[in-house]
Amino acid sequence: MKIILGVLLVLLLSPLYGQNLSGNVENPKGLPIENANIFNKTSGQHNHTNATGYFKLANTKAGDSIYFSSLGYETLLFQPTTEEINGSVTIILVPQSLSLDQVVLVSEINQLSRIVDIDTKVNPVKSSQEILRKVPGLIIGQHAGGGKAEQIFLRGFDIDHGTDLSLNVDGMPVNMVSHAHGQGYSDLHFIIPETIENIEFGKGPFYADYGNFDTAGFINLQLRDAVDDNYIALEAGQFDTQRLVGMFPVLKKEYSSAYLASEIYFTDGPVESPQNFNRINILGKYLYNKPGEEKLDITASHFQSKWDASGQIPQRAVDAGLITRFGAIDDTEGGETSRTNLTLDYDKNLGGNDSSKTNAFVSHYDFELYSNFTFFLEDPVNGDQIRQKEDRYIIGASTAFERKNIDLGTFDVEFETGVGFRYDDVNDVELSRTKNRRETLENLSFGDVDELNGYGYFNAEFETGDWKFNPALRLDYFKFDYVNDLSETYDNRSEDKVAFSPKFNILYTPSPKTQFFLKSGIGFHSNDTRVVVANEGEDILPAAYGLDLGTIIKPVDRLVLNAAVWSLFLEQEFVYVGDAGIVEPSGKSRRLGAEVGARYQLNDWLYAYSDVNYTYARSTEEPEGADFIPLAPDLTASGGLIVDDLGPFSGSMVYRYVDDRPANEDDSINAEGYFITDLNLNYTRGSWTYGIIIENLFDTEWNETQFATESRLFNEPEPVEEIHFTPGTPFFIRGKVSVRF
The missing domain is CATH 2.40.170.20 (TonB-dependent receptor, beta-barrel domain)
Structure with missing residues (x-):
């Protein structure tokens, strides 16, 4: 426990060194782009924007080759000037037809989810039943007239209606604990x-x-x-x-x-x-x-x-x-x-x-x-x-x-x-x-x-x-x-x-x-x-x-x-x-x-x-x-x-x-x-x-x-x-x- 507290203290109080590039990534309408990838090809550093479109990329120097990318937008190569380093820039990404060209592999824990997201964007779901099928390896079945939650199968599980899969919508849990029909019951039919x-x-x-x-x-x-x-x-x-x-x-x-x-x-x-x-x-x-x-x-x-x-x-x-x-x-x-x-x-x-x-x-x-x-x-x-x-x-x-x-x-x-x-x-x-x-x-x-x-x-x-x-x-x-x-x-x-x-x-x-x-x-x-x-x-x-x-x-x-x-x-x-x-x-x-x-x-x-x-x-x-x-x-x-x-x-x-x-x-x-x-x-x-x-x-x-x-x-x-x-x-x-x- 002392080691954990020590690491937390170091992380919270540690000073920042080096040069940084920060700013916002937006679309042409001025709306922020969340989870846009920022990759410095020169240094290998990477980051992504938060919900407000803000980013900060560490260890960046003038002239570095920095790529900004997001599904549905043209990848942009940006080479900052000396004035822009340690300043703030606004990056505008131009919409483009979706393509795997836009996928850049960066060291993110959940990289596959970002890649599979292109399946959804080029072929949007047309029914509630299709929502879960977008996840590779996930199979569903309905067995009560369409109003009951679907039965879910994933990774060798009969998950029933959600016992071994955490389901959420914008951070709100869908799984019902101690439900009348079954533990973890997850009805997604409230999604349009x-x-x-x-x-x-x-x-x-x-x-x-x-x-x-x-x-x-x-x-x-x-x-x-x-x-x-x-x-x-x-x-x-x-x-x-x-x-x-x-x-x-x-x-x-x-x-x-x-x-x-x-x-x-x-x-x-x-x-x-x-x-x-x-x-x-x-x-x-x-x-x-x-x-x-x-x-x-x-x-x-x-x-x-x-x-x-x-x-x-x-x-x-x-x-x-x-x-x-x-x-x-x-x-x-x-x-x-x-x-x-x-x-x-x-x-x-x-x-x-x-x-x-x-x-x-x-x-x-x-x-x-x-x-x-x-x-x-x-x-x-x-x-x-x-x-x-x-x-x-x-x-x-x-x-x-x-x-x-x-x-x-x-x-x-x-x-x-x-x-x-x-x-x-x-x-x-x-x-x-x-x-x-x-x-x-x-x-x-x-x-x-x-x-x-x-x-x-x-x-x-x-x-x-x-x-x-x-x-x-x-x-x-x-x-x-x-x-x-x-x-x-x-x-x-x-x-x-x-x-x-x-x-x-x-x-x-x-x-x-x-x-x-x-x-x-x-x-x-x-x-x-x-x-x-x-x-x-x-x-x-x-x-x-x-x-x-x-x-x-x-x-x-x-x-x-x-x-x-x-x-x-x-x-x-x-x-x-x-x-x-x-x-x-x-x-x-x-x-x-x-x-x-x-x-x-x-x-x-x-x-x-x-x-x-x-x-x-x-x-x-x-x-x-x-x-x-x-x-x-x-x-x-x-x-x-x-x-x-x-x-x-x-x-x-x-x-x-x-x-x-x-x-x-x-x-x-x-x-x-x-x-x-x-x-x-x-x-x-x-x-x-x-x-x-x-x-x-x-x-x-x-x-x-x-x-x-x-x-x-x-x-x-x-x-x-x-x-x-x-x-x-x-x-x-x-x-x-x-x-x-």
Whole structure:
């Protein structure tokens, strides 16, 4: 501890030496460009702009060759004069069609995320489901009528709805702790796809500013700060599908702007019992941005949806001709949910090399879900339908201080330290047996959850020559409290615990075209409060131990390749329990994996990418042959061709592939893989764009989600364990018309 305090004291009080170049990077409209790369080819020094567009580059001399670059802008070569050194300059970057030419490999811990961001910019997401698919190796599936959060697969995990992936939007957490349906439940349907600016992600537990659920990785969606034009789009297609979206700038001043966005979506889906799905989103964002000084944005949004669902169906019912693949055993499933958010982000330059950033949020969320996984297994008369329900308030805040360009002789150092908290007040968390979504037959659990997570972290980067060393520490405190409202007497139980998560990453960047990395760290996911108090505090914060070794190279200007091998050991898994509709903790597991990716700009208008991921996942506490992790994918792939700015034409053809995988612990039941291709084509004339969107272009028969579940149909004498599935969308075409004005 004395050593750590000593290092902190040196970093905070260390004087600065050498010559510096500082200033702002802006676009031609005077708006700051965040995360622009600044690379001094002469000295090897690099940096990037903060949220206000401000930068400071150390050890810079007159005449040095300094490159300023950002996706979507021409790379600018700047050679400062003597007068500009130790002064302030304004760099204007000119917009340019996106190209891999603009990618410069610098010693950043999360370099791959910056590169993959080009996938999003040249081929923007067109639906909520597409948001997460932009992350290489991430596969999703929907299995409850479109209103329920997607099931997520990444790095050999069946993450369910978010147990091992930290999801955030502009710094606001999406994962729901101690949720009525499952731990870490993450519903991203409150995001309007057109408002997404970029997707920041990282795989593994290597990032000190992300805590709970950051085991397989994290994702932070960043929304647009502003819109330039009015935008209206209308979609219509098969299955009675309609979608209307609009974005409107409502304020434009020198430093201030604001816009409104909204979305309305309806569909019955491809199933025989109409989904009657409807969703509405409303978002407003205000921005005050004074380049080089401060940035404030305030975002308010509201989302609500309702739907019916056919649920998961047993394979034997289809094989026997009782129902079709798009039929239902219990079509009274479904639900409704809503979320209202208010977030604030404030970034401030404190002078010189110091800056701060503050985030605060408050959210109100409610949820009601009806499911029937086992049909008549438990109740042969009324059926096994369950209701899961909750009403929640979330509040939280964080603040961080950053100092850059600290000269410690051999090392150029920067550090960031931050503190924050999140508090969840969850009322009337319910699991009940119901009938026809109207009659409550039995309350299985009912109570109130209060969960507090306070944290602090310290992240430092020591750079010398081509090397960067990144030690980091994170400390989390959790307080779990549960009141059981089914008890005849007052029953309030509490537990608390601290998690200590060290990280250490090493980068070697011998040139702007080559990077090698070694990442290591400990992360964790918390357990449901109800599990925590029931087990009297055992296994509250099971840890994840991760290691990544990989490289990113750019052998030619328009080709970027990445590869990595990795391992991850978890102290505890989660297992889906179909008959109760919940997840419960189990034993230890290990994963070993390899991933490769390629992005190639064939010419100015044609872009290709592909990612392939392999994982070996096993439980470590079970005998060989009974140690498979159910639904953990071993081989996945995704990629495609993107056409951008080919005269008036643009579009893409993309694919995703999942191999067959075990559905239970001994692999006696298998979940079938699939290969799906999607297509979209656009034609722009003036301010109007006409498009066609086709999901499942070749009309492949596939199962979107699958589970090994024991169930009993009406009048069946004995239960059967087999694959239960949700059918994947067949050929699905819709047209789109949009206009900017």
